Amino acid sequence: xxxxxxxxxxxxxxxxxxxxxxxxxxxxxxxxxxxxxxxxxxxxxxxxxxxxxxxxxxxxxxxxxxxxxxxxxxxxxxxxxxxxxxxxxxxxxxxxxxxxxxxxxxxxxxxxxxxxxxxxxxxxxxxxxxxxxxxxxxxxxxxxxxxxxxxxxxxxxxxxxxxxxxxxxxxxxxxxxxxxxxxxxxxxxxxxxxxxxxxxxxxxxxxxxxxxxxxxxxxxxxxxxxxxxxxxxxxxxxxxxxxxxxxxxxxxxxxxxxxxxxxxxxxxxxxxxxxxxxxxxxxxxxxxxx
Ligand SMILES: [Fe+2]
Numbered sequence: 001x002x003x004x005x006x007x008x009x010x011x012x013x014x015x016x017x018x019x020x021x022x023x024x025x026x027x028x029x030x031x032x033x034x035x036x037x038x039x040x041x042x043x044x045x046x047x048x049x050x051x052x053x054x055x056x057x058x059x060x061x062x063x064x065x066x067x068x069x070x071x072x073x074x075x076x077x078x079x080x081x082x083x084x085x086x087x088x089x090x091x092x093x094x095x096x097x098x099x100x101x102x103x104x105x106x107x108x109x110x111x112x113x114x115x116x117x118x119x120x121x122x123x124x125x126x127x128x129x130x131x132x133x134x135x136x137x138x139x140x141x142x143x144x145x146x147x148x149x150x151x152x153x154x155x156x157x158x159x160x161x162x163x164x165x166x167x168x169x170x171x172x173x174x175x176x177x178x179x180x181x182x183x184x185x186x187x188x189x190x191x192x193x194x195x196x197x198x199x200x201x202x203x204x205x206x207x208x209x210x211x212x213x214x215x216x217x218x219x220x221x222x223x224x225x226x227x228x229x230x231x232x233x234x235x236x237x238x239x240x241x242x243x244x245x246x247x248x249x250x251x252x253x254x255x256x257x258x259x260x261x262x263x264x265x266x267x268x269x270x271x272x273x274x275x276x277x278x279x280x281x282x283x284x285x286x287x288x289x290x
């Protein structure tokens with residue numbers, strides 16, 4: 001078994017441990033059946049590691065999907081409202097949906113490891129810390145401190161949420177063009193897929209310093225739009241739902257592409273998971289407000 005596959009499987013087991021830890025706060029009758037399901041899932045993964053089975057990318061994806069399926073069932077069956085509520089300061093680093101080396105040669109395993117394990121993790125920790133400090137803040141304290149923690153929440157929260165979208169926006173089986181309704185809407189709003197791709201590519205390359213490019217669904221106008229953001233949060237177009245996001249921070253490409261961000265952005269299209277973007281788009285369309 002390839003060492004990266006093994007590390008990924010271990011990461012999934014760790015993720016399952018965290019899910020079980022969260023589950024332990026639920027009623028015992030509720031948690032028991034799921035506890036067993038998670039245990040079975042972990043045991044299957046452990047067996048694969050012990051047997052040193054060689055797994056294809058598809059098989060790895062299925063293992064991860066099985067785990068997510070269990071989590072979705074737990075969330076769907078939890079009693080009461082806000083079943084997905086995450087407590088203040090309790091955000092967790094989600095596992096990557098594929099192995100560290102799965103996006104090679106377009107994005108190297110070294111980048112993925114550093115990006116996910118170090119950078120994304122620090123945003124999760126920063127957000128948790130900011131939330132706890134905001135919760136502790138009282139009106140008798142300095143407002144500048146509150147402003148500081150609000151900024152920390154915005155920066156780290158946007159960092160955490162965008163990276164979570166970013167990992168799922170990519171896939172080793174990605175690239176090509178989107179299908180179905182998303183493609184029709186892209187043609188309607190940007191005239192053609194190529195025109196959209198050109199706009200998105202140029203927008204990503206134009207970001208000053210560090211930041212992101214995004215394809216967003218504008219709820220209020222019923223149109224798709226391309227938007228860039230500096231850092232994770234500056235000049236953000238709020239009240240939109242990111243559908244496809246591209247990290248153009250140096251840490252996302254420098255080890256492999258050095259200063260050639262343009263090349264990174266061009267190559268990145270080969271790993272775009274359009275099924276995931278399509279799914280986000282379809283679900284976003286069910287939302288209405290006003
Ligand atoms: Fe990043």
